[in-house]
Amino acid sequence: MEDELIKVLVSLLIGTLLGLEREYKTKAAGLRTIALICVGSTLFSIMSQTIGLANPDRIASNIVTGIGFIGAGVIFKSEQSVSGLTTAATIWMAAALGMSVGGGHYVLAFTSLGIALFILLALRYLQNQINKRHQIRTYKLLYQLNKIDNLELEKVFILYKLEYRKLKEYRTVSEATCVYELSGQVKKLDEMNEYLMALNIIDSFAY
Secondary structure, three states: OHHHHHHHHHHHHHHHHHHHHHHHOOOOOOHHHHHHHHHHHHHHHHHHHHHOOOOOOHHHHHHHHHHHHHHHOOOEEOOOOEEOHHHHHHHHHHHHHHHHHHOOOHHHHHHHHHHHHHHHHHHHHHHHHHHHHOEEEEEEEEEEOOOOOHHHHHHHHHHOOOEEEEEEEEEOOOEEEEEEEEEEOHHHHHHHHHHHHHHOOOOEEEO
């Protein structure tokens, strides 16, 4: 019993440390959610060893399946982007850490926690640096056909040294809505935004 209580407390510590990062970023699954998932996975792992004598891996294997439903709940898809993937992966990692503690693999659990925090904190800086140099955005632009057409719009992309690919186009008699995938430096993308707004030739755009 004492060993099992230690596992639960260690799991609480690991889940709290991992959840602090998500809470700081004000994500859907924050401190309490990550901590509960980690502790819950530890408890399921302990119980699978205690009551699952015939198949001790049965309960543990279903943790992986069950955690997918929680992870899917924090992923949001809009027309232009997908968000929540990192939070879903953190939930998945929290379950794995809880199972490691439940199995008594403390060194593995704390080492993996350190790697997870390194990925979430240190690699974020590297990701930001990469995004400054190259970013892909999906733009949805609405404009009047008597003000600008596709060819003129694409000349603007070329002017700012952006690579482009037209994904969709919707037209009426007087207006058009086009969806473009643009890639290039963040600075150039932002400068293009200001240029389009200053010219007042685009009714609206979103990315």
